[in-house]
Amino acid sequence: MQKRREFLKQLFKGAAAATAVAAVAPTGALAEPADDSGVVRGKSKKKEVLYFESEMWKKYYATR
Numbered sequence: 001m002q003k004r005r006e007f008l009k010q011l012f013k014g015a016a017a018a019t020a021v022a023a024v025a026p027t028g029a030l031a032e033p034a035d036d037s038g039v040v041r042g043k044s045k046k047k048e049v050l051y052f053e054s055e056m057w058k059k060y061y062a063t064r
Helices: 002-024 055-063
Strands: none
Touching: none
16 A cells, blocks of 8 residues: 555656646747747648638538
């Protein structure tokens, strides 16, 4: 019983330490810096497609 209690104490200490380190890490380190307009621009070569015209969209917009 004592070994299990000691194990749980060590486990919670480690989890608390990991949480503290994650909280202290700068949040901006994960994202690219934003430009003057506040838009974050990445380095991906892929083009983001937000909308493309199709028959389904034509029907959807015709009902609105």
